[in-house]
Amino acid sequence: MDREHHETSYHQPVMLEEVIDLFRPVPPGWIVDATHGGGGHTRALLAALPEINVLGVDRDPDAAAQVRVDPRLRFIQGNFGALQSLLSQALPERQAQHDISGFLFDLGVSSHQLDVPERGFSYHRKGPLDMRMGPDAAVAARDVVNGYGVDDLARIFRRFGEERFARRIAAAIVAQRPIGDTATLATVVAEAVPAAARRRRHPARRVFQALRIEVNQELQAVEAALDVALESVCVGGRIVVMAYHSLEDRIVKRRFAAALEGCTCPPEIAVCVCGKVAQFKKVTRKPIRPSEGEIEENPRARSAVLRAVERISI
Ligand SMILES: C[S@@+](CC[C@H](N)C(=O)[O-])C[C@H]1O[C@@H](n2cnc3c(N)ncnc32)[C@H](O)[C@@H]1O
Incomplete structure (x- = not known):
């Protein structure tokens, strides 16, 4: 082919x-x-x-x-x-x-969605907290990150990201709000997890996956x-x-x-x-x-x- x-x-x-x-x-x-x-x-x-x-x-x-x-x-x-x-x-x-x-x-x-910083999907690129795949999504990542309570954030990180440190990360996000962009969010997440968890893959990977799944249902x-x-x-x-x-x-x-x-x-x-x-x-x-x-x-x-x-x- x-x-x-x-x-x-x-x-x-x-x-x-x-x-x-x-x-x-x-x-x-x-x-x-x-x-x-x-x-x-x-x-x-x-x-x-x-x-x-x-x-x-x-x-x-x-x-x-x-x-x-x-x-x-x-x-x-x-x-x-x-x-x-x-x-x-x-x-x-x-x-x-x-x-x-x-x-x-x-x-x-x-x-394309991952590589264009303006779409806000990537923890490697600084961009707005958007992550909507299309205009039909009811909320953007900024609404979730800056609007959900600790319990709801922890729930989506656990359920959609299978994230071990869901509650610690959720609490750190709530303490540092408002969070304006992907790079700041990635830093907040990285600082919230134990040093050992930062070694293998990017510590924000699971949180970004969870947010994307929530935003786009x-x-x-x-x-x-x-x-x-x-x-x-x-x-x-x-x-x-x-x-x-x-x-x-x-x-x-x-x-x-x-x-x-x-x-x-x-x-x-x-x-x-x-x-x-x-x-x-x-x-x-x-x-x-x-x-x-x-x-x-x-x-x-x-x-x-x-x-x-x-x-x-x-
Ligand atoms: C992995 S890419 C597909 C790539 C494609 N097979 C190609 O060869 O270029 C996934 C695509 O599915 C779209 N998508 C994901 N969820 C969707 C949904 N619920 N409804 C419609 N499109 C969706 C995304 O916008 C994205 O463009």
Whole structure:
């Protein structure tokens, strides 16, 4: 595959060949790239699969500005937490419920969002405390950092950052408010944790992840979107999800496990009485991770975990 063609300075698509290969067997029709970003996966899908059209979705207006004109591509700006409504708006000609050939979710933030200091996502770059992926987010990071009480801050750092020193960090933030920018926040966090915790990775990493998840209500959006994708994909169609941290991956794993479940009768019953038939099958026995070569070339791919399922009946 001509990787160069699909990479941009906006974002380098992760596990590009693996993703395309997973979609090769799906029936002709629409694949929804729910996280269009710089469009790397979309362009590769369009190039490799001539009978596929792509609906790109992204909540970020900067991603919307990246969309390249292609007669087989539609794009809609919006939050995939409201995927059903986005599908109705962008594909009004749909006749059936289970008719989408595939869904791709490449979760998390794009390199563009991380690299532009004004977006406020990075603890390495001084910028405003924003972190909104799109204008639909109700609050910005500054509202959370300067407005939430100690208990709520500690709760989100613990829950969304799995941060051991959540309460100490929350108390330090409240004591030093107002906090005006990302660099100041990163310093406050670094000074709040014990010296030993500063050695391995940046001490603000988990706090920034937690704030981003809270601001964008990321986990709720993933849960809602997976339900719509599982409802809407056609027989033979596939759902491919790449997660970049364990909170997201856990949601994907649980939701897929429920979809894969068939007969729930106890093993001693010879003939099924529950009537449940599995509607999905796993496409890969184990989750797929990027190769060492890819991680070397693109270190941001390191934490990616890919899971995929295929609908086998309705
Ligand atoms: C990792 S990037 C995707 C990169 C893309 N696959 C590419 O090849 O360039 C994730 C993208 O998903 C978008 N995104 C994250 N959560 C979203 C949501 N709930 N609704 C819509 N877009 C979302 C982000 O704005 C970001 O552009």
